Amino acid sequence: MSMFCYQCQEAAAGTGCTAMGVCGKTSALANMQDLLLYTLKGMALFNKEVRKNKLETAEADEFIMEGLFTTITNANFDYDFFANKIGEALQLRDKLKTTLIDNGIDTSNINEDAALWYTDKEGFDKKAKEVGVLRTENEDIRSLRELVIYGVKGLAAYVEHAFNLGYKNEELFVFIEKALVSTLDDTLSLDDLVTLTLETGKFGVEAMALLDTANTTEYGNPEITEVNIGVRNNPAILISGHDLKDMERLLKQTEGTGVDVYTHSEMLPANYYPAFKKYEHFVGNYGNAWWKQNIEFPTFNGPILFTTNCIVPPKSEEVRKRIYTTGASGYPGCIHISADEHGNKDFSLIIEHAKKCKPPTEIEKGSIIGGFAHNQVIQLADKIVEAVKSGDIRKFVVMGGCDGRHKSRQYYTDFAQKLPKDTVILTAGCAKYRYNKLELGDIGGIPRVLDAGQCNDSYSLAIIALKLKEVFELNDINELPIAYNIAWYEQKAVIVLLALIYLGVKNIHLGPTLPAFLSPNVVNVLVDNFGIAGITNVDDDIAILIGA
Ligand code: SF4
Ligand code: SF3
Numbered sequence: 001m002s003m004f005c006y007q008c009q010e011a012a013a014g015t016g017c018t019a020m021g022v023c024g025k026t027s028a029l030a031n032m033q034d035l036l037l038y039t040l041k042g043m044a045l046f047n048k049e050v051r052k053n054k055l056e057t058a059e060a061d062e063f064i065m066e067g068l069f070t071t072i073t074n075a076n077f078d079y080d081f082f083a084n085k086i087g088e089a090l091q092l093r094d095k096l097k098t099t100l101i102d103n104g105i106d107t108s109n110i111n112e113d114a115a116l117w118y119t120d121k122e123g124f125d126k127k128a129k130e131v132g133v134l135r136t137e138n139e140d141i142r143s144l145r146e147l148v149i150y151g152v153k154g155l156a157a158y159v160e161h162a163f164n165l166g167y168k169n170e171e172l173f174v175f176i177e178k179a180l181v182s183t184l185d186d187t188l189s190l191d192d193l194v195t196l197t198l199e200t201g202k203f204g205v206e207a208m209a210l211l212d213t214a215n216t217t218e219y220g221n222p223e224i225t226e227v228n229i230g231v232r233n234n235p236a237i238l239i240s241g242h243d244l245k246d247m248e249r250l251l252k253q254t255e256g257t258g259v260d261v262y263t264h265s266e267m268l269p270a271n272y273y274p275a276f277k278k279y280e281h282f283v284g285n286y287g288n289a290w291w292k293q294n295i296e297f298p299t300f301n302g303p304i305l306f307t308t309n310c311i312v313p314p315k316s317e318e319v320r321k322r323i324y325t326t327g328a329s330g331y332p333g334c335i336h337i338s339a340d341e342h343g344n345k346d347f348s349l350i351i352e353h354a355k356k357c358k359p360p361t362e363i364e365k366g367s368i369i370g371g372f373a374h375n376q377v378i379q380l381a382d383k384i385v386e387a388v389k390s391g392d393i394r395k396f397v398v399m400g401g402c403d404g405r406h407k408s409r410q411y412y413t414d415f416a417q418k419l420p421k422d423t424v425i426l427t428a429g430c431a432k433y434r435y436n437k438l439e440l441g442d443i444g445g446i447p448r449v450l451d452a453g454q455c456n457d458s459y460s461l462a463i464i465a466l467k468l469k470e471v472f473e474l475n476d477i478n479e480l481p482i483a484y485n486i487a488w489y490e491q492k493a494v495i496v497l498l499a500l501i502y503l504g505v506k507n508i509h510l511g512p513t514l515p516a517f518l519s520p521n522v523v524n525v526l527v528d529n530f531g532i533a534g535i536t537n538v539d540d541d542i543a544i545l546i547g548a
Pocket of ligand 2: 429456
C-alpha cells in the first residue's frame with residue numbers, strides 16, 4: 001500500500017484508494033496532503049496556546065484554513081505546492097513557538113512531534129507514510145476522527161469563501177483548530193468524538209450562514225433567472241469552482257475586452273446574483289457537472305479558470321494548456337494566479353489567451369431556471385403554502401449535494417423523473433445536473449426543480465424548511481412534508497450533512513453509497529440516532545420517501 005485515502009465517495013472499491021487515487025491523485029501527492037494535514041494539526045496545537053495567551057493568531061488561522069481547503073478532493077493536484085506549503089507550515093509553527101517562548105510561556109506541555117521538524121523533501125516523504133489516516137488503529141475512533149476532519153475541510157472551504165469577501169467569524173477559526181487538535185487526542189472517547197461531530201455540524205451551519213451573508217450582502221439576493229445554456233460568437237473564458245469574489249474580478253476585468261464569460265458546474269448559480277447579471281458579456285452556463293470536463297472542455301475552445309474544486313486531470317495537452325488555477329486550486333503545468341500583496345488578482349494573461357481562441361462550440365441550446373435561494377422562495381411563500389394546503393404540492397424532496405462519475409448516479413435522474421407530479425425537488429450543489437435539464441414541468445407556476453445555488457446554499461434549503469415550520473406552526477422540522485435524498489461526493493457535502501443533522505433533520509437518505517470512512521459501529525450510531533439510511537432502488541425509495 002503506497003497511500004491510503006477514503007475521503008470521497010469514489011474511493012476505490014468502496015473502501016479506499018491504496019495505489020493511486022480514482023480522482024487522479026498520485027500516491028506521492030496523497031502522502032503530501034496527509035503530511036500537510038498533520039502539520040496543520042501541529043500548528044493548531046501551538047496556535048491554541050497563542051490564542052489562550054491573547055497573542056496574534058491571524059496568520060496561522062488563515063494558513064490553516066487555506067491549507068485544509070487545498071486538501072479537498074479535486075482541488076489541488078500540484079505536488080510542489082504541497083511540499084512548499086509544508087515547509088511554510090513548519091516555519092510558521094516555529095514562529096508560533098518562538099512567540100510563546102518570547103512571551104515567557106512554557107511550551108513543554110505541547111505535544112510536539114519532533115520528527116516533523118524535517119525541512120527536506122526526502123524527510124517529508126518518509127514522515128508522510130507515518131501520519132496518514134491509518135495511524136489511528138481503532139476503526140471506530142478512526143472513523144469519527146476522519147468524519148470530523150472531512151467536515152472541517154468542508155467548513156474551512158466555506159470559511160475561506162466568506163473570508164475572501166471580507167467576512168470572518170473568529171469562533172469558526174477557534175473551532176477548526178479545536179477540532180484538528182482533538183483528532184490528536186488519544187484520551188477522547190467515542191462519545192466525546194460523537195459530540196465533536198455534532199459540534200462540527202453546528203459550526204457548519206454558522207459557516208454557511210456567514211457565507212450566505214457575505215454573498216448576499218456583496219452581490220444581492222439570488223433571484224429567479226433563466227440561464228442561457230447556448231453560446232455566442234465571441235472568444236470566451238469559462239469559470240469553474242465556487243469562489244464568487246473571483247467571479248466578480250473576472251467579470252470586471254473582461255468588461256469591454258470583447259471576451260465573453262461563461263460559468264461551469266458549481267459556478268452556475270453566479271448567474272442568479274443581481275450584481276453579476278448586469279454584465280452584458282456574461283453569457284450563461286456551459287456544460288454540466290465537474291466530471292464531464294474531459295468531454296466539454298475540448299469544445300469550449302477558450303481558457304478555463306478554476307477557482308476551487310473540482311478539477312479532473314485533463315486528458316489532452318491542448319486542454320491542459322488552457323487551464324488556469326487560482327485560490328486553493330492547482331494543477332501541475334497550469335498557470336496559477338495568486339493575489340498580490342493588496343489582495344488583487346490580475347487575470348489579464350487569461351484574457352489575452354482568450355482573445356487568441358475560437359468562440360465556444362455549441363453543445364446545447366435553450367435555458368434552465370434557477371435562483372430559488374431563501375429570500376426568493378420566502379417571497380413566494382404564500383403561493384407555496386397555498387399549494388401545500390390545497391394538496392397541489394404533496395411533498396418537497398431535498399436532492400442537493402454532489403454529482404460524480406459513478407454510473408449508479410443514474411438513480412438520481414430516474415428518481416427525479418419518476419417522482420409523482422405533485423412533488424417539488426429542492427436542490428443545491430452540482431447534484432442538480434442529474435435532473436435540472438429534464439422537462440419536469442411546474443405546479444401552478446412553481447417549477448418542480450427549485451435550485452437554491454451551490455452546495456453551500458444548502459443553507460438556504462434549511463432556512464426555507466425553518467420558515468415553513470414557522471408558517472405551518474409545527475414543533476418539529478421533521479413534521480414538514482419534506483423528504484431528504486442527498487447525493488454526496490466530497491467533503492463539502494460532509495459538512496452540509498453534519499449541518500442538517502445538527503439542525504435536527506432526521507431520516508436523510510444518503511447515496512449513491514455510504515461513506516467508506518464510516519465504520520459499521522459509526523453507521524449504527526447514525527442510523528439509531530438520526531435515521532440516516534442509504535439508497536436502494538428508485539421505486540422502493542419513492543414509496544418510502546413519498547408514500548404510495
Ligand atoms: Fe480516492 Fe477520493 Fe481520496 Fe481521490 S479523494 S484518492 S478518489 S478517496
Ligand atoms: Fe460539486 Fe465538486 Fe461537491 Fe459544490 S463541484 S458540490 S462535487
